[in-house]
Amino acid sequence: MRLSAVPRLLPIAAGLLAALTLAACSAPAEPESAAADAAASADNAADSATAATPEGPLVIYSERKPPLLDPVLAAYTAETGVQIETRIDGADALIERLAAEGASTPADLLITVDAGNLWQAAERNLLAPVVSPALEANVPANLRDAQGRWFGLSERARTIMYAKDRVDPATLSTYEALAEPQWKGKLCLRSSAKVYNQSLVATMIERLGADATREVLKGWVANLAAPPFADDTLLLQAIAAGQCEVGITNTYYLGRLVKEDAAFAVAPFWPNQADAGVHVNISGAGVVAASDRPEQAQALLEWLASDTVQAKFAGLNFEYPVKPGMALDPIVSAWGEFKADPVDIAVAGRRQAEAVMLMNEAGWR
Ligand code: FE
Helix, strand or coil: CHHHHHHHHHHHHHHHHHHHHHHHHHCCCCCCCHHHHHHHHHHHCCCHHHHCCCCCCEEEEECCCHHHCHHHHHHHHHHHCCCEEEEECCHHHHHHHHHHHHHHCCCCEEEECCHHHHHHHHHCCCECCCCCHHHHHHCCHHHECCCCCCEEEEEEEEEEEEECCCCCHHHCCCCHHHHCHHHCCCEECECCCCHHHHHHHHHHHHHHCHHHHHHHHHHHHHCECCCCECCHHHHHHHHHHCCCCEEEEEHHHHHHHHHHCCCCCEEEECCCCCCCCEEEEEEEEEEECCCCCHHHHHHHHHHHHCHHHHHHHHHCCCCEECCCCCCCCHHHHCCCCCCECCCCCCHHHHCHHHHHHHHHHCCCC
């Protein structure tokens, strides 16, 4: 509730800015020497493009797709009057674009759907450190950067999925146990090229060590019922269709399928409840280091992390708010509560290269 004061101040701030700019634009030109003019234009050359449109919209570079983002952004514009533009692309492409554009980037905020990519952007000095009691209060410490360069906005559980009609959940226990011979010819996985799997494996390396993780991955590959799938939805449909009995996917893909068909024959199982907990990743955001309006970008980020907004942001895609105790979509709450792995999710970035190497060694395509 206390956070709602932040966006409500914004229209006033924006109005003041607009008035000041108008005053500056309409003021009679001061007589200036040619030398001073030249110096000023040289100073401003680097950011002349942005300086020319100081009242333009906030620009978000987003890997999160429009249907999962636009409704909350529209609410922000309605509440504050701040216009927002989004440029949608894959995280790798957006990060390369930020690096190439440097100081002249139009971007103010970067949103990705994985912590590993936010970590990469921060490593490349593309995100600004933000100090914000509001963000620190609403985003658990393990789901944000210690230096404030990125913050989780929604939590995504990547868990074991099973065929309700063919698998007794009492036979399931941990991610690692899916490497046991009882699952031979019964397991389905998504491609190792997907960052979601790389992040899962990165946290396993952190927890189990490289050697033990490599053995688990080899066991998984030995148990595959089919070549790795291109996406989580195809994998879940393969479980429902009888091609495999168990798999590992993000829960929101199941949420979408259950919304279409309440009788969809796949259910989530929460593994590792006696130890590490379920692997969770984030969809999150950071203020772009070269933003020419970092205060506005931070205000939007704080608003996105506020109680009701993060619940809506997560609810658009059957995800979990990062702050415990928030309202959940009924489809999501029906899956029950689980213990999440409390590991610092920055490990998804720090150990990503190592994870990719182990997946290759295990023959996980
Ligand atoms: Fe996804």
